[in-house]
Amino acid sequence: MLLHACNGIGRLARLMLSDRKANFTVMAALSAPVALALAAVAIDEASIYTERREAQAMVDLAAITAASNMTNVNTAVVTTLTDNGMPGVVVQSSGQTIEPAVGKTVVTVTPGRYVASGANVGQRFQASITPYNAVRVTLKKIPARYFASSLIPTPVIGTQATASMTPQATFSVGSRLASLDGGILNALLGGLLGSNISLSVMDYNALISADVSVLSFVDGLATQLNLTGVSYSDVLASKATVGQIATAMANVPGLGNTAKVALQTIASKSTSTVQIPLSHLVDLGSVGKLGLGQRPAGLGVDASALGMLTAAAGLANGSKQVDVALGATI
Known part of the structure; x- marks a missing residue:
């Protein structure tokens, strides 16, 4: 009797191990969380990339506007960014350290002098050198994230633009x-x-x-x-x-x-x-x-x-x- 029962259990185990009808379902169930996590990361990365490009365009515009208003560069930058939908713009003065947060954008406005020469592009702008004819604007902000906030560290978008105004004779x-x-x-x-x-x-x-x-x-x-x-x-x-x-x-x-x-x-x-x-x-x-x-x-x-x-x-x-x-x- 005991031997017969053991043989029956063995046959049942062999039948279950040889049946592959539910393999796809099991694999799909196991891999679905991984696929969803990867999709969430991909969507947020694409969103961050688009937001970085938009931020660069706005910083370019803010720098051009500030260079046209050298007597009031901070106001020109804040007004331009705010009018284009940038939230909570805060100007970081020299010596300050302000960290960006959700809903708070930190900008640094540096007037200086730009000299078009054979030097490297990064060396043509000289900060705080008078007479001013150029402005450098640096922006930092926290981008919006929709799905992967718990999966990846909080990133910071950083963009920079320099604009100069060539004086013309009166x-x-x-x-x-x-x-x-x-x-x-x-x-x-x-x-x-x-x-x-x-x-x-x-x-x-x-x-x-x-x-x-x-x-x-x-x-x-x-x-x-x-x-x-x-x-x-x-x-x-x-x-x-x-x-x-x-x-x-x-x-x-x-x-x-x-x-x-x-x-x-x-x-x-x-x-x-x-x-x-x-x-x-x-x-x-x-x-x-x-x-x-x-x-x-x-x-x-x-x-x-x-x-x-x-x-x-x-x-x-x-x-x-x-x-x-x-x-x-x-």
Whole structure:
């Protein structure tokens, strides 16, 4: 009896060991946790890589903005990063050690001097050397993780960018007359505008003496044309009437009261609806890539108010001739 029972158990064991129908299920059950862990790590690694690239792009933009605002680099960097969705930006000053955390981004802003030379790229920027013409921005942050936070150590994203602003010479465009005749100038300007202009010699002297900041003038044109969030080149790609141009010049900060009133008078008297391509009036070159309100370091662009106005009037007049009886003896 006992021998028979032992033989039966042996046969049953051999049958179970030789049956391979459930092998795949067992192997899948054993390997599933490993596969899920690897998938979690892969997803988080891809997310971290994407977040690092986005952070680098934002640091590049912040460095460029700071280089264009050398007098207030910290504010420029914080504003740029915050406006682009970077959370909790904190500036780390010299001598401080601030560790990044979830929801807190640590940046270091270092002004200095960049010299384009044959030296290695890493040696061209000299920190804290005056006069400043460049900014280095370093960023550290904790990236978002979705699945593998318990499997891999907490990483820190670190990016860096250096931007420099090449100074350009200040220039002024305008003309100066030895003497004025109000009647003649009224006739000429009125003929160009197709309207009756009545300004005094004092008004014309004020317009000749007034230098208008061209960038502030374009800012004013953007307001007249209801353009927001654009660059200077975008504004100059538009068209405006002489009245809008005169109004924009009248609103430029720092303009004397006499010149301001004269420009307002011309704007009100100008009835022409001809729209002038602004790119024919002003060409800012590479400065045009800047956004409205930004000012390049070391560059001031000024123009005579009367020179700008007569140029605009001439463009509005086009190829038409002006027949004016000046009553002058040469």
